[in-house]
Amino acid sequence: MFVDRPNEASRPDVSAVAALDEPTRRRLYDHVVRQQEPVSRDEAAAALGLARQTAAFHLDRLADESLLDVVYERRSGRTGPGAGRPAKLYRRSAKQVTVNLPERQYELAGRLLAQALEESEATGEPVRSVLHRKAHGVGTQLAGQRTGVFDLLEEYGFEPRYDGDAIVLGNCPFHALAREHTQTVCGMNLHLLRGVLEGLDEQGRQACLAPGAGHCCVRLEPTAQ
Template identity: 30%
Template sequence: MPPTSDPAGERSQAHGALASASRVHILNLLRGSGTPLDVAQIAALSALHPNTVRFHLKVLVDAGLACGRTDPQGASGRPRLVYTATTDGFGAKHPDHFQLLAEIFASYLAASTTIPTGLAEEAGRAFARRHQRPSPPFTGVSADEAVRRVVAMFAELGFEPELDRAGQDLQIRLHACPFLTLAGKYPEVVCSMHLGLLRGTLAELGAPATATSLRPFVEPHLCVAHITPSTEAPSDAENLPSVGKA
């Protein structure tokens, strides 16, 4: 019998791999490089010790986010081990089909209702409920732990997130939107869906934190999500300012 896959387990392992800022940085280096990188190159680019780089690479490879192979054209004719980011998944293999499907959905939602923001946000919440719901018994996590998981989730989705603390308020700066073109055409749909994903994830984690807003296009390639710690865990039915409102 062929082995069965465990999507929830694979997703959990990927989130765990991306819980480290250093691993996120290494993965972004691999994604941004036009050629495979070896340990020495990654160490130089990341300012990490080669042994630390090897440890982080093993975690990324085990999570399926990176892969290594032997390059026979190493220095002095000796083979070396080089790494690349993986490109598995429907969107990576069929980008044109994926973008077409996303645009059909976004354009239909934007044109068929007078409140696309609310429906798009609820779609994001629904996705979070399906993919983040914990197994009982469950007592919730701290605000810091929840934010760590949210940052890991956005990193896995390709947003290149950066956590910025401003007093009690937290900002997640999203430097790369996988749906940038669509977000420019239909921000009321795409950005609201991402806000719903953020709010729904915090609610499912039972975190004492609230996503107060997501400000799109603060800069041409930068969106900023604002999270505020609270004394009570957020409700999935909370009614808060939406996209574009601080």
């Protein structure tokens, strides 16, 4: 199962959202995405009463942020020599922009739950058992080439902090799901983090359930000597 690295994905998304904070740029974006066909600079400028140079600048900025795609077409319908250069046109990008503060990992949870359900139906193994096994496997995969559990937890939005020798997780990336389906999601999270510890060969720590207000249900405690 492929697992995205969230910080690498979320930074461009924050930049894309910031790009839409400029009023003229937002008006141009809204205009382009409402059209059934790609829009030229001249068409966008005329529709919004802007100078062509202004429209071109903001459209290119939206394209740089992958909010719009650029395509080239000849609007005259002519081809061959003398047909002129294709026009630069803009259309809505297929990119999905999502920014969650604090960070959430609902897509990861959705993938795990869907895989567990499908495998359970195919094999007869209880869904919860499959979910725990899948979560553990993904946890070891998340470890990858990383060398430290604290850095990995920060990368995936757990907001770790030390509490003596233990690590408390200030944010649950599955917060809304955990609130409504506590036993299922917290069990998944527990096995995910056990997989992380195994993948990092962190034999000095163990993941255990320790639910409480203001932090994730899993806590990483020193292994008893």
